[in-house]
Amino acid sequence: MTLSGEMEAEVEIKVSAETFHDVFSCRPHHISNMSPAKVKNVDLHEGDWGKPGTVISWSYVHDGVPKIAKEVIEAIDDAKLSTTFKVIGGDITTEFKELKFIVQATPKGEGSCLVHWTSEYEKLNENVPDPHALLELCIHISKDIEEHHLTQKPTAQA
Template sequence: MALSKMIKQIEIKSDGDVFHELIRHKPHNISSISPDKIQGCDLHEGEWGTVGFVIVWKYTHECVAKDIIEAIDEEKKSVTLNVIEGDLKELYKTFLSTVHVDKHGVNNLVTWTFEYEKLNEDVPDPDTLMDFSVNLTKDIETHHLQAPKADVH
Protein backbone atom coordinates (compact mmCIF):
# COMPACT_ATOMS: atom_id res chain seq x y z
CA MET A 1 0.00 0.00 0.00
CA ALA A 2 1.12 3.55 -0.68
CA LEU A 3 1.79 6.28 1.86
CA SER A 4 -1.24 8.57 2.27
CA LYS A 5 -1.57 12.00 3.83
CA MET A 6 -4.49 13.73 5.55
CA ILE A 7 -4.39 17.37 6.69
CA LYS A 8 -6.84 19.42 8.74
CA GLN A 9 -6.48 23.00 10.02
CA ILE A 10 -8.33 24.57 12.94
CA GLU A 11 -8.28 28.23 13.88
CA ILE A 12 -7.94 28.80 17.62
CA LYS A 13 -8.20 31.98 19.64
CA SER A 14 -6.10 30.68 22.53
CA ASP A 15 -2.35 31.21 22.74
CA GLY A 16 -0.52 29.13 20.13
CA ASP A 17 2.63 29.00 22.27
CA VAL A 18 0.67 27.56 25.18
CA PHE A 19 -0.91 24.96 22.87
CA HIS A 20 2.52 23.93 21.51
CA GLU A 21 4.05 23.76 24.99
CA LEU A 22 1.21 21.51 26.18
CA ILE A 23 1.71 19.09 23.28
CA ARG A 24 5.50 19.15 23.61
CA HIS A 25 6.19 19.30 27.36
CA LYS A 26 2.95 18.42 29.16
CA PRO A 27 0.84 15.97 27.12
CA HIS A 28 0.06 14.19 30.41
CA ASN A 29 -2.06 17.24 31.37
CA ILE A 30 -4.40 16.70 28.40
CA SER A 31 -6.32 14.01 30.29
CA SER A 32 -7.47 16.61 32.84
CA ILE A 33 -8.44 19.03 30.04
CA SER A 34 -10.35 16.48 27.98
CA PRO A 35 -11.04 13.42 30.16
CA ASP A 36 -13.81 12.14 27.87
CA LYS A 37 -11.19 11.71 25.11
CA ILE A 38 -7.86 11.09 26.88
CA GLN A 39 -7.84 8.95 30.01
CA GLY A 40 -4.07 9.07 30.49
CA CYS A 41 -0.68 9.80 29.00
CA ASP A 42 2.33 8.19 30.65
CA LEU A 43 6.01 8.69 30.02
CA HIS A 44 7.41 5.30 29.06
CA GLU A 45 10.97 6.28 28.16
CA GLY A 46 13.12 9.40 27.89
CA GLU A 47 12.38 12.90 29.14
CA TRP A 48 9.25 15.00 28.50
CA GLY A 49 9.74 17.53 25.70
CA THR A 50 12.73 15.87 24.03
CA VAL A 51 13.07 14.06 20.74
CA GLY A 52 12.93 10.33 21.33
CA PHE A 53 10.71 10.33 24.40
CA VAL A 54 8.12 7.56 24.32
CA ILE A 55 4.60 8.07 25.64
CA VAL A 56 1.66 5.73 26.06
CA TRP A 57 -1.76 7.25 25.41
CA LYS A 58 -4.94 5.78 26.85
CA TYR A 59 -7.82 7.26 24.94
CA THR A 60 -11.51 6.84 24.19
CA HIS A 61 -12.94 3.35 24.67
CA GLU A 62 -9.81 1.91 26.28
CA CYS A 63 -7.70 2.19 23.13
CA VAL A 64 -3.96 2.53 23.56
CA ALA A 65 -1.21 4.03 21.43
CA LYS A 66 2.50 4.03 22.16
CA ASP A 67 4.23 6.90 20.36
CA ILE A 68 7.79 8.03 20.01
CA ILE A 69 8.45 11.72 19.46
CA GLU A 70 10.23 11.77 16.10
CA ALA A 71 10.77 15.50 15.74
CA ILE A 72 10.30 18.80 17.54
CA ASP A 73 10.72 22.10 15.74
CA GLU A 74 10.55 25.06 18.13
CA GLU A 75 10.75 27.62 15.33
CA LYS A 76 7.82 26.08 13.45
CA LYS A 77 6.02 25.07 16.68
CA SER A 78 5.59 21.47 15.54
CA VAL A 79 5.76 18.04 17.15
CA THR A 80 5.79 14.78 15.16
CA LEU A 81 4.72 11.52 16.80
CA ASN A 82 5.27 8.05 15.34
CA VAL A 83 2.94 5.25 16.50
CA ILE A 84 5.14 2.28 17.40
CA GLU A 85 2.61 0.05 19.24
CA GLY A 86 -1.09 -0.13 19.97
CA ASP A 87 -4.45 -0.31 18.28
CA LEU A 88 -3.49 1.77 15.21
CA LYS A 89 -0.74 -0.74 14.36
CA GLU A 90 -3.50 -3.29 13.75
CA LEU A 91 -4.67 -1.12 10.82
CA TYR A 92 -1.64 0.81 9.60
CA LYS A 93 1.88 -0.26 8.77
CA THR A 94 3.10 3.26 9.57
CA PHE A 95 1.31 6.15 11.23
CA LEU A 96 2.88 9.57 11.83
CA SER A 97 0.96 12.53 13.20
CA THR A 98 2.30 16.06 13.26
CA VAL A 99 0.69 18.94 15.12
CA HIS A 100 1.88 22.38 14.03
CA VAL A 101 0.89 25.83 15.32
CA ASP A 102 1.03 28.97 13.17
CA LYS A 103 0.80 32.14 15.24
CA HIS A 104 -1.03 35.07 13.66
CA GLY A 105 -1.69 37.76 16.25
CA VAL A 106 -4.83 37.01 18.25
CA ASN A 107 -5.78 33.97 16.18
CA ASN A 108 -3.61 30.92 15.64
CA LEU A 109 -3.88 28.01 13.25
CA VAL A 110 -3.38 24.42 14.43
CA THR A 111 -2.61 21.95 11.65
CA TRP A 112 -2.88 18.21 12.13
CA THR A 113 -1.14 16.09 9.50
CA PHE A 114 -1.42 12.31 9.37
CA GLU A 115 0.94 10.31 7.18
CA TYR A 116 0.02 6.64 7.09
CA GLU A 117 0.29 3.41 5.20
CA LYS A 118 -2.66 1.02 5.43
CA LEU A 119 -2.01 -2.68 6.01
CA ASN A 120 -4.52 -3.47 3.23
CA GLU A 121 -7.10 -1.73 1.03
CA ASP A 122 -9.98 -2.65 3.36
CA VAL A 123 -8.59 -0.41 6.10
CA PRO A 124 -10.46 2.92 6.25
CA ASP A 125 -8.76 6.29 6.14
CA PRO A 126 -8.35 7.70 9.68
CA ASP A 127 -11.23 10.19 9.35
CA THR A 128 -12.58 9.44 12.83
CA LEU A 129 -9.13 9.91 14.36
CA MET A 130 -8.81 13.26 12.57
CA ASP A 131 -12.23 14.30 13.91
CA PHE A 132 -11.04 13.18 17.36
CA SER A 133 -7.88 15.35 17.00
CA VAL A 134 -9.90 18.38 15.87
CA ASN A 135 -12.32 17.99 18.80
CA LEU A 136 -9.41 17.53 21.20
CA THR A 137 -7.90 20.77 19.86
CA LYS A 138 -11.21 22.54 20.52
CA ASP A 139 -11.29 21.15 24.08
CA ILE A 140 -7.76 22.46 24.70
CA GLU A 141 -8.70 25.85 23.25
CA THR A 142 -11.82 26.08 25.43
CA HIS A 143 -9.80 25.15 28.50
CA HIS A 144 -7.18 27.81 27.81
CA LEU A 145 -9.77 30.50 27.07
CA GLN A 146 -11.55 29.76 30.36
CA ALA A 147 -8.38 29.47 32.48
CA PRO A 148 -7.71 32.48 34.69
CA LYS A 149 -4.91 34.69 33.43
CA ALA A 150 -1.82 34.99 35.60
CA ASP A 151 -1.71 38.21 37.58
CA VAL A 152 1.24 40.21 36.26
CA HIS A 153 2.57 43.04 38.40
Protein backbone atom coordinates in the same frame (compact mmCIF):
# COMPACT_ATOMS: atom_id res chain seq x y z
CA MET B 1 -7.15 2.11 -3.60
CA THR B 2 -3.73 3.03 -2.24
CA LEU B 3 -2.40 1.78 1.05
CA SER B 4 -0.38 4.87 1.93
CA GLY B 5 -1.13 8.53 1.94
CA GLU B 6 -1.28 11.82 3.77
CA MET B 7 -4.26 13.66 5.19
CA GLU B 8 -4.53 17.12 6.68
CA ALA B 9 -6.96 19.03 8.87
CA GLU B 10 -6.83 22.38 10.63
CA VAL B 11 -8.74 24.47 13.09
CA GLU B 12 -8.37 28.01 14.41
CA ILE B 13 -8.39 28.27 18.20
CA LYS B 14 -8.12 31.08 20.75
CA VAL B 15 -4.85 29.92 22.31
CA SER B 16 -1.44 31.36 21.46
CA ALA B 17 0.61 29.23 19.09
CA GLU B 18 3.43 29.07 21.64
CA THR B 19 1.12 27.81 24.40
CA PHE B 20 -0.46 25.18 22.17
CA HIS B 21 2.95 24.00 20.95
CA ASP B 22 4.20 23.80 24.53
CA VAL B 23 1.30 21.51 25.47
CA PHE B 24 2.02 18.97 22.71
CA SER B 25 5.81 19.21 22.71
CA CYS B 26 6.58 19.38 26.44
CA ARG B 27 3.40 18.68 28.40
CA PRO B 28 1.25 16.10 26.57
CA HIS B 29 0.58 14.50 29.98
CA HIS B 30 -1.54 17.58 30.80
CA ILE B 31 -3.91 16.95 27.89
CA SER B 32 -5.92 14.48 29.98
CA ASN B 33 -6.84 17.45 32.23
CA MET B 34 -7.79 19.58 29.22
CA SER B 35 -9.70 16.92 27.26
CA PRO B 36 -10.78 14.37 29.89
CA ALA B 37 -13.63 12.86 27.85
CA LYS B 38 -11.24 11.97 25.02
CA VAL B 39 -7.80 11.54 26.64
CA LYS B 40 -7.78 9.50 29.84
CA ASN B 41 -4.04 9.45 30.50
CA VAL B 42 -0.65 10.07 28.90
CA ASP B 43 2.23 8.13 30.46
CA LEU B 44 5.97 8.48 30.04
CA HIS B 45 7.61 5.16 29.09
CA GLU B 46 11.11 6.26 28.17
CA GLY B 47 13.02 9.53 27.94
CA ASP B 48 12.06 12.97 29.18
CA TRP B 49 9.02 15.18 28.51
CA GLY B 50 9.79 17.68 25.78
CA LYS B 51 12.64 15.69 24.19
CA PRO B 52 12.77 13.90 20.83
CA GLY B 53 13.08 10.14 21.25
CA THR B 54 10.73 10.12 24.24
CA VAL B 55 8.23 7.24 24.23
CA ILE B 56 4.75 7.96 25.59
CA SER B 57 1.51 6.02 25.83
CA TRP B 58 -1.89 7.60 25.26
CA SER B 59 -5.03 6.11 26.84
CA TYR B 60 -7.87 7.66 24.86
CA VAL B 61 -11.45 7.13 23.74
CA HIS B 62 -12.17 6.87 20.02
CA ASP B 63 -15.70 6.29 18.73
CA GLY B 64 -16.75 5.46 22.29
CA VAL B 65 -14.12 2.72 22.67
CA PRO B 66 -11.15 2.95 25.09
CA LYS B 67 -7.86 2.58 23.19
CA ILE B 68 -4.11 2.79 23.69
CA ALA B 69 -1.46 4.29 21.40
CA LYS B 70 2.25 4.07 22.09
CA GLU B 71 4.20 6.79 20.32
CA VAL B 72 7.71 8.11 20.03
CA ILE B 73 8.23 11.85 19.75
CA GLU B 74 10.27 11.96 16.53
CA ALA B 75 10.83 15.70 16.31
CA ILE B 76 10.14 18.95 18.11
CA ASP B 77 10.71 22.14 16.12
CA ASP B 78 10.38 25.14 18.43
CA ALA B 79 11.00 27.57 15.54
CA LYS B 80 8.12 26.15 13.46
CA LEU B 81 6.07 25.29 16.58
CA SER B 82 5.60 21.70 15.41
CA THR B 83 5.81 18.27 17.02
CA THR B 84 5.96 14.92 15.22
CA PHE B 85 4.66 11.72 16.80
CA LYS B 86 5.15 8.25 15.32
CA VAL B 87 2.87 5.42 16.46
CA ILE B 88 4.94 2.39 17.50
CA GLY B 89 2.35 0.28 19.32
CA GLY B 90 -1.19 -0.05 20.58
CA ASP B 91 -4.60 -0.48 18.96
CA ILE B 92 -3.75 1.60 15.89
CA THR B 93 -1.14 -0.93 14.78
CA THR B 94 -3.90 -3.46 14.07
CA GLU B 95 -4.87 -1.31 11.06
CA PHE B 96 -1.78 0.71 10.17
CA LYS B 97 1.74 -0.42 9.35
CA GLU B 98 2.95 3.18 9.77
CA LEU B 99 1.19 6.18 11.23
CA LYS B 100 2.67 9.55 12.01
CA PHE B 101 1.03 12.73 13.29
CA ILE B 102 2.55 16.17 12.83
CA VAL B 103 0.91 19.04 14.69
CA GLN B 104 1.92 22.63 13.95
CA ALA B 105 0.61 25.83 15.50
CA THR B 106 0.83 29.04 13.48
CA PRO B 107 0.17 32.41 15.16
CA LYS B 108 -2.96 34.11 13.85
CA GLY B 109 -3.70 37.41 15.53
CA GLU B 110 -3.37 38.16 19.21
CA GLY B 111 -3.88 35.06 21.35
CA SER B 112 -5.06 32.85 18.49
CA CYS B 113 -3.48 30.26 16.27
CA LEU B 114 -4.16 27.95 13.39
CA VAL B 115 -3.56 24.32 14.40
CA HIS B 116 -2.58 22.17 11.43
CA TRP B 117 -2.62 18.38 11.77
CA THR B 118 -0.98 16.11 9.20
CA SER B 119 -1.33 12.35 9.23
CA GLU B 120 1.10 10.28 7.18
CA TYR B 121 0.09 6.65 7.01
CA GLU B 122 0.43 3.21 5.49
CA LYS B 123 -2.52 0.88 6.00
CA LEU B 124 -2.10 -2.86 6.53
CA ASN B 125 -4.65 -3.61 3.79
CA GLU B 126 -7.11 -1.89 1.49
CA ASN B 127 -10.08 -2.64 3.78
CA VAL B 128 -8.75 -0.23 6.42
CA PRO B 129 -10.36 3.21 6.12
CA ASP B 130 -8.21 6.31 5.79
CA PRO B 131 -7.59 7.92 9.21
CA HIS B 132 -10.27 10.63 8.85
CA ALA B 133 -11.77 9.77 12.26
CA LEU B 134 -8.37 9.97 13.98
CA LEU B 135 -7.72 13.42 12.49
CA GLU B 136 -11.19 14.48 13.60
CA LEU B 137 -10.32 13.29 17.13
CA CYS B 138 -7.16 15.46 17.01
CA ILE B 139 -9.25 18.49 15.97
CA HIS B 140 -11.69 17.87 18.85
CA ILE B 141 -8.82 17.59 21.33
CA SER B 142 -7.42 20.87 19.97
CA LYS B 143 -10.80 22.53 20.61
CA ASP B 144 -10.89 21.06 24.12
CA ILE B 145 -7.47 22.62 24.80
CA GLU B 146 -8.89 25.95 23.64
CA GLU B 147 -11.93 25.56 25.90
CA HIS B 148 -9.69 24.66 28.85
CA HIS B 149 -7.55 27.77 28.35
CA LEU B 150 -10.56 30.05 27.85
CA THR B 151 -12.21 28.88 31.07
CA GLN B 152 -9.07 29.09 33.24
CA LYS B 153 -9.32 31.88 35.76
CA PRO B 154 -6.38 34.25 35.67
CA THR B 155 -4.26 34.04 38.78
CA ALA B 156 -4.21 37.09 41.01
CA GLN B 157 -0.92 38.91 41.00
CA ALA B 158 0.41 40.30 44.24
